[in-house]
Amino acid sequence: MGGRQRLGAALALAGWVAACAGGCGDGDPGADTCGDVRSILAIYNGTAAPQYVPLSAGQIEAIGTFGPCSGTLVAPAWVLTAAHCGVPVGTEFCVGAQPDTPDQCVAATRVVDAPDADLELVELASDPRQLLPSLEPLPIATAAIDSTWIGRTAEASGYGRTETGTTGTRLFTAEPIVAVDDTSISIDGEGARGTCLGDSGGPLLVMAGDGTIRVAGALSTGAESCLGVDHFTRTDANRIWIEGYTGPTIVDGAGCDAVDPVGRCFDGTAIYCAGDAVRADPCTAGERCGWDPTAGGYRCISGPDPCGGVDGYGSCDGNVARWCEQGQSRSRDCAACDQRCDLVEARLGVYCVDDPCPGLDFFGRCDGQVAHWCEAGQERTRDCAADGLTCQWAGDTIGYYCQ
Numbered sequence: 001m002g003g004r005q006r007l008g009a010a011l012a013l014a015g016w017v018a019a020c021a022g023g024c025g026d027g028d029p030g031a032d033t034c035g036d037v038r039s040i041l042a043i044y045n046g047t048a049a050p051q052y053v054p055l056s057a058g059q060i061e062a063i064g065t066f067g068p069c070s071g072t073l074v075a076p077a078w079v080l081t082a083a084h085c086g087v088p089v090g091t092e093f094c095v096g097a098q099p100d101t102p103d104q105c106v107a108a109t110r111v112v113d114a115p116d117a118d119l120e121l122v123e124l125a126s127d128p129r130q131l132l133p134s135l136e137p138l139p140i141a142t143a144a145i146d147s148t149w150i151g152r153t154a155e156a157s158g159y160g161r162t163e164t165g166t167t168g169t170r171l172f173t174a175e176p177i178v179a180v181d182d183t184s185i186s187i188d189g190e191g192a193r194g195t196c197l198g199d200s201g202g203p204l205l206v207m208a209g210d211g212t213i214r215v216a217g218a219l220s221t222g223a224e225s226c227l228g229v230d231h232f233t234r235t236d237a238n239r240i241w242i243e244g245y246t247g248p249t250i251v252d253g254a255g256c257d258a259v260d261p262v263g264r265c266f267d268g269t270a271i272y273c274a275g276d277a278v279r280a281d282p283c284t285a286g287e288r289c290g291w292d293p294t295a296g297g298y299r300c301i302s303g304p305d306p307c308g309g310v311d312g313y314g315s316c317d318g319n320v321a322r323w324c325e326q327g328q329s330r331s332r333d334c335a336a337c338d339q340r341c342d343l344v345e346a347r348l349g350v351y352c353v354d355d356p357c358p359g360l361d362f363f364g365r366c367d368g369q370v371a372h373w374c375e376a377g378q379e380r381t382r383d384c385a386a387d388g389l390t391c392q393w394a395g396d397t398i399g400y401y402c403q
Helices: 236-246
Strands: 063-064 072-077 077-082 092-095 102-111 120-124 153-160 169-182 185-188 205-208 213-221 229-236 264-266 269-274 278-280 288-292 295-302 315-317 320-325 327-331 339-345 351-355 365-367 370-375 378-383 390-395 400-403
Touching: 063 153, 072 213, 072 236, 072 288, 077 213, 077 236, 077 264, 120 236, 153 185, 153 213, 169 229, 185 213, 229 236, 264 288, 269 295, 278 295, 315 339, 320 351, 370 400
Parallel strands: none
Antiparallel strands: 063 072, 063 092, 072 077, 077 120, 092 102, 102 120, 153 169, 153 205, 169 185, 185 229, 205 213, 213 229, 264 269, 269 278, 288 295, 315 320, 320 327, 339 351, 365 370, 370 378, 390 400
């Protein structure tokens, strides 16, 4: 995932720091001149692990590769990918417990293309769980996806090209949903992350209203820069065709795994672990998802919420990270310490992360005739005048560059 014509991308989130270094503040250990400090000092590999949708280890293993394309085991022996991948019979679908080692492979015995959509179902010679027993197929989304989903966050995954030009490693990118039409659902990497060559057919993952994780689409097309808007063919719109081969979508009781009893608020629904299963309680009229001191977690409440609807996962308010800790509203001004607010990790949420190019993004700027941009975590420049060129806007796949 990632890449660019001016090559490179930023799929991976920068590593986060728990507190400012070198004179950003002192005194109260829970605050400094930037603001509050998160008390949970946990970090996971933000590239190899999901950063928003709480997948179990077995669900992660359902995302595999055919080589030039990615795909998802959505039912025993059935893989969903994109029709434009044109997977030949005999091609192996490979999965693995490690992100860079898809070493458990099963050959395709039948390939079926959707009649009116960029979707392809590949039947395998056997269920990959015979080779990788921990694998859990990821079910498709069956409830209708519409414009109310715009603004929510989804997670894309695949084995495609990274900002270094390498392929063959399963990576994830969490991005906002920006459009939904009759056939597709689109997310936007906003110039910082995205899918790339080799990710075609890979899944778009969302949390359904019942708290289960679903495959909402398969990657069809994306931005040439690998950092912009990517389009996924909707599974709910093609449910009848998909289930005509895979059979009805059956979802076993969702285990808690990444969801704890404290829970979180997710699109107006309280998601938490009760016993050994995930509960998803949609908040009704007059309720909101917030901190419930009696339950000691995030639930649907009717009274005042001390954190104003922000949960422990938190959100970025511009460049200010806001989150809730045990019913106390906390915040941190990332810009005050030359950092930026961004996703950190699925169990932690948002926080301040180091900004390798302060004030500069992938699309860059012109300082006179010198182009400046941020690529692969480094500030880069090119003196356009030295090549007899002019620094100017070169389009929404490149940004400011020499023309």
